Amino acid sequence: MKEISVEQIAETVKKLCIEAACNLTEDVEQLLKKGLEKEESEFGRYVLEQILDNVKLSRQETTAMCQDTGLAVIFAEIGQDVHIVGGSFADALNEGVRRGYEEGFLRKSAVDDPLFIRKNTGDNTPAIIHTEIVPGDKLKIMVVPKGAGSENMGALKMLKPSDGVQGVKDFVLKTVTEAGGNPCPPIIVGVGIGGTMEKATILAKKALTRKAGEPHPDPHYRALEEELLEKINRSGIGPQGLGGRVTALAVHIEAYPTHIATLPVAVNLNCHAARHAEAIL
Amino acid sequence: MGQVKKITTPLTPEQVQDLKAGDRVTITGVIYTGRDAAHKNLVKTLQEGQPLPVELKDQIIYYVGPCPARPGQAIGSCGPTTSGRMDAYAPLLIEKGLKGMVGKGPRSPQVVEAMKKYGAVYFAAIGGAGATIARSVKKAEVVAYPELGPEAIYRLEVENFPCIVVIDAEGNDQYKIGVEAYRLAE
Numbered sequence: 001m002k003e004i005s006v007e008q009i010a011e012t013v014k015k016l017c018i019e020a021a022c023n024l025t026e027d028v029e030q031l032l033k034k035g036l037e038k039e040e041s042e043f044g045r046y047v048l049e050q051i052l053d054n055v056k057l058s059r060q061e062t063t064a065m066c067q068d069t070g071l072a073v074i075f076a077e078i079g080q081d082v083h084i085v086g087g088s089f090a091d092a093l094n095e096g097v098r099r100g101y102e103e104g105f106l107r108k109s110a111v112d113d114p115l116f117i118r119k120n121t122g123d124n125t126p127a128i129i130h131t132e133i134v135p136g137d138k139l140k141i142m143v144v145p146k147g148a149g150s151e152n153m154g155a156l157k158m159l160k161p162s163d164g165v166q167g168v169k170d171f172v173l174k175t176v177t178e179a180g181g182n183p184c185p186p187i188i189v190g191v192g193i194g195g196t197m198e199k200a201t202i203l204a205k206k207a208l209t210r211k212a213g214e215p216h217p218d219p220h221y222r223a224l225e226e227e228l229l230e231k232i233n234r235s236g237i238g239p240q241g242l243g244g245r246v247t248a249l250a251v252h253i254e255a256y257p258t259h260i261a262t263l264p265v266a267v268n269l270n271c272h273a274a275r276h277a278e279a280i281l
Numbered sequence: 282m283g284q285v286k287k288i289t290t291p292l293t294p295e296q297v298q299d300l301k302a303g304d305r306v307t308i309t310g311v312i313y314t315g316r317d318a319a320h321k322n323l324v325k326t327l328q329e330g331q332p333l334p335v336e337l338k339d340q341i342i343y344y345v346g347p348c349p350a351r352p353g354q355a356i357g358s359c360g361p362t363t364s365g366r367m368d369a370y371a372p373l374l375i376e377k378g379l380k381g382m383v384g385k386g387p388r389s390p391q392v393v394e395a396m397k398k399y400g401a402v403y404f405a406a407i408g409g410a411g412a413t414i415a416r417s418v419k420k421a422e423v424v425a426y427p428e429l430g431p432e433a434i435y436r437l438e439v440e441n442f443p444c445i446v447v448i449d450a451e452g453n454d455q456y457k458i459g460v461e462a463y464r465l466a467e
Binding site: 040041043044046047050051053054057058061063064065066067068069105106107108109118120122148149152180181182184234235236237238240241242243244245271272273 | 305318345346347348349350351357358359360362363365385386387405407408409410411412413415416429430431432443445447455456458459460461462463464465466
């Protein structure tokens with residue numbers, strides 16, 4: 001049994017919040033550079049150049065690349081041989097978020113009651129926490145800050161099995177096309193297929209944490225990812241919706257077994273500031 | 282994408298008419314921030330017949346909720362937020378004399394109608410380029426609704442703040458023009 005203290009967890013989450021907000025990972029930056037090579041539209045090229053400059057500047061200055069530093073979405077994989085000591089795990093994650101958003105000069109964007117009160121909580125808590133118990137004695141924490149511009153453009157549909165592959169394609173394309181310039185393209189498109197309503201949605205979110213542009217291991221899903229990417233980039237939406245060839249940088253699909261009578265599909269869009277940072281304790 | 286037009290605030294009706302969809306511009310002068318909660322308050326104040334906490338006639342509102350400033354900086358990261366969420370409130374502010382809005386993403390037909398009727402222009406800044414944009418902000422101070430935190434109204438002094446005219450006072454829309462030009466058949 002390995003012991004991990006809540007203090008160690010809070011400090012790790014703090015660092016990850018700042019790291020994610022200020023330092024875009026190499027994989028996404030590479031796709032942006034490739035996009036610039038491919039882009040034909042003058043506005044599109046201008047936008048991509050500005051985005052790439054912004055990536056460099058935010059990294060140099062440890063400044064948030066985007067002011068919407070999001071809700072702190074946390075995926076935690078907890079080894080079943082880990083014992084968390086000194087307090088509650090959820091409190092430790094929230095304490096890390098509190099410290100990270102304060103010390104990193106990140107925007108506090110969380111409101112308490114979502115409908116009637118909507119008062120800013122002042123410290124960006126609570127985090128959105130997804131936990132999974134896995135074999136082993138390690139704790140993996142991934143912080144995936146998610147802004148509302150792209151989150152608001154996501155959608156879920158409970159398709160019929162007879163809708164099949166075509167139904168999935170139509171729904172993904174409709175969601176991306178209707179979103180237009182709102183989710184800050186070029187976007188990464190996360191698609192969750194199967195499971196139940198909530199499972200499909202979490203899969204779509206989790207798909208966004210995959211190394212950007214890395215294909216699905218299964219050849220059918222890989223081919224579908226490629227086809228959807230090509231179709232999305234024929235839409236003409238382009239960087240920031242100003243028209244162009246590069247609307248999406250990648251499509252990531254995650255699938256899961258489902259019921260004989262259903263075919264859930266969720267689409268979760270990520271802006272070009274596709275941020276994440278992870279650590280293993 | 283032609284030459285960059287330099288504009289200063291407050292905007293004159295002539296300046297507004299001179300700006301065309303697809304123009305690249307830089308803004309110098311004072312602009313005001315405002316987003317969801319501030320807009321809700323502003324419109325409520327007008328509907329109750331009360332004076333606004335800031336004079337918006339001939340001014341520009343920037344849809345942004347900035348990050349806190351680091352010591353020595355005027356402001357933190359401050360890129361645009363999605364404008365569509367302000368569509369319910371914008372027509373009344375335009376009727377009261379607001380001349381410009383900076384944000385990102387499309388506007389409703391009601392907003393475009395008000396822009397044509399009263400003479401206003403809509404600019405896009407680059408979403409997600411908040412660190413770069415912050416460099417053009419020289420001074421920032423909260424002038425209304427401090428209790429709203431990042432949603433308070435700030436008075437910003439900007440120098441060569443870069444944006445693109447996306448919808449002009451005739452209703453031409455660069456989003457539609459641009460996407461149409463690059464859309465390919467299925």
